Amino acid sequence: MYVYDDIDQTLVNERVAEFRDQVQRRLSGELTEDEFKPLRLMNGVYLQLHAYMFRVAIPYGTLSSAQLRKLAHVARKYDRGYGHFTTRQNIQFNWIALKDLPDALADLAEVGIHAMQTSGNCTRNVTADQWGGVVPDEVEDPRVWAEILRQHTALHPEFSFLPRKFKFAITAADHDRAAIKVHDIGLRLVKNDAGETGFEVMVGGGLGRSPFIAKTIKPFVPGRDILSYVEAILRVYNQYGRRDNIYKARIKILVHELGIEKFAAEVEQTWQEIAEGPLTLDDQMIEEIRSRFVYPAYEKLTDDPAELRAAAADAKFEAWRKNSVAPHRQPGYAIVTLSLKPVGGPPGDATAEQMDAIADLADTYSFGEIRVGHEQNLALPHVAQRDLPALWKALDAIGVATPNVNLVSDIIACPGLDYCSLANARSIPIAQELTRRFANHETANLIGRLHVNISGCINACGHHHVGHIGILGVEKNDQEVYQITIGGRADEHAKLGELIGPAVPYAQVADVVEDIVEAYLALRERPEELFVDTVKRLGVEPFKERVYATR
Structure with missing residues (x-):
């Protein structure tokens, strides 16, 4: 913390x-x-x-x-x-x-929470891997660098009135849980051949009306230079970004229109003018921020304790453990994901009672710390493996132990037309219906990792472009209809999904998703072949044929 x-x-x-x-x-x-x-x-x-x-x-x-x-x-x-x-x-x-x-x-x-820069044409909330600081495969804790960026950009006078909103995301692990390639600036912590810590810098990602995957603008920027380099990017964007057309104002459009080589040259020239200035981070400054992060006083424990082995006889516990518990860098500990995707519930919602209960459980089992992921789930990042059986019972009692993390019913969805004045169509009822259709955990495990993302309008708050199955609600002739894409992904192999055909009516969306899933089960070469890999191998045509054969 x-x-x-x-x-x-x-x-x-x-x-x-x-x-x-x-x-x-x-x-x-x-x-x-x-x-x-x-x-x-x-x-x-x-x-x-x-x-x-x-x-x-x-x-x-x-x-x-x-x-x-x-x-x-x-x-x-x-x-x-x-x-x-x-x-x-x-x-x-x-x-x-x-x-x-x-x-x-x-x-x-009173507890240091605010709402600054969660909206408006400024640098928004800096996001990071929700498992930062605890996952085994990371270079180092990315949250330290996210905090450095937060402090530098908070109410920054030059970047408070940008051409459009601006989003950062940071990861430090091999597997990208922060979706850095669909952000205006995506930063990946890496080590160079000399062992220095720095960043691969990606620019121009984003979804919405004109979706783009970010491109690498510089393979390695030393950590000490990251503020000056980011500032150079923002200065170029601030200078050249479109202010006359809201739909062309994002940096992704500037990168696309200039070309990545020209944009990189502009940034490099601007950076050289400020690289050796006051924005350079010395080791003492970095360590000052790092020292403000308080890490738990872990016990010396071993993996696979007796309590865990004894609980393995409970099939329900084992289903949850295999689905929702991830390895930790500290022996004897685990990362636990709490599903906010109950059967028939709105994705990402938590009641006040659930939040209070989770806070109590965090104090008891996770050194008082909770994480929020971009998939709209929560996590307890410091759980002793011996405590997993007791924690599971407590989580199940408050409805956040559904073993569907990363499965077909772990749906990402925006609030849609039920709340949002920008939306054209509903998102929540479709998500609720899909969780009912795929409520059987054995069936969901048979299907395997499959991300369904739903947006109620082109602004793509549900990240539908990068869903394995993406659903976009639009209005046509005063009716809600939905475009379906498949094959998208938001991880280190980020890719935009491909449209499978004409939009379908609201009442048919859940049937279409079932058709796509059934086609995948019939087409995959082996049970281990993920949905996105089947789509990559075969393209959209076999799925299109299945969906529209009777429509």
Whole structure:
């Protein structure tokens, strides 16, 4: 956990006071909605279909138990008793009254939580691998560097009014759990031949109306130079990015139109002008940030303890353990993923009662720490293997032990037309129906790793472009219809999915997904061949034939 200092707390408190004054002026009529809009966006407040939506930042997906309890408090006191975890490691509250927003923000500030830069044309919440600092295969903890970026970009005057919103993601492991290739800047921690730590820098990724996979702009930037290099990228974007057309304002469009070579040359030239300046990070500065991360006092334990072997006789426990428990870098410990995708439930939602209970379990079993993943699930990152049987029973009792992580019912979905004023179609009911269709865990395990992503509009908050099966809701002749893509992925082999054919009506979406899955089971060469690999081998045609044969 990163421990915030007095400077951080002062900044958060001052922002609360400033926003309280702005809200009072809006309520009194001194500010019109148009005048209030840019002010509320700076504090994570959107005007949705039914109410203001409040988006709270969870930097690099790390929460303390005290912070999670405070989120539960906000859900209970100011909202309707739940929150929605997003693909950006944020949490959203959909029903808070405008008059209550300053108080909610003040309550969150007590534990160092804020909503700065969760919206608006600025650098957004910096995201990272939710298993950072505990996974065995990483170069080092990426959250240290995410915090360095957070501090540098928070309320940065040059980057608070960019042509469009701007997103960072960082990973340090072989397997990319942070989806860095679909971000404006994706950073992968690497070691060069001399053993130095640095970054492969990728630029120009993003989804939405014009989806692109990020391209590597520089294979290695030393860690000490990462701030100056990132600043050079942002300066080039700030200078050349389109401000006359919102649909062409993202850096991905600039990279595409200039070409990666020309864009890289512009960045390199700008970087050379600032590379040896005050943005250079010396070892002492890096270690100062690193020292603020408090790591658990692990016990000396061994893997596969007696408690775990004894519990293996319980088939339900074993199904959960195999699905939701991952290796830890510390012997005798494990990483536990909590599924927020129950059968028939909205993906990514957690009630205040669940959040309180998870905070208590984090204190008991995970040194008071919780992680949020971009897949809209939570994780306890420091669980002793001997405690897994007891933890499983407690998680099952509050409904977050569904053994469907990375399986077909572990669906990523935006709120869609049920909440969002930008949406054209519903997302949540489709996700709920699919979890019912694939509720049988034996069937889901037979299918294997398969990611279904759903977006209710072209803005792609559900990351449908990179779903193994992607579902995009659009409006046609006042009807909700859905485009289906297959073969996308968001990991280190990131790829955009391919459209299989004409859009289908709302009532047919779940049937189409079943048809695609049945086709995959018939077409795969062996049980170990993943869905995305079958699509890569055969293309979309066999699936298209199956889906449209009777439609």
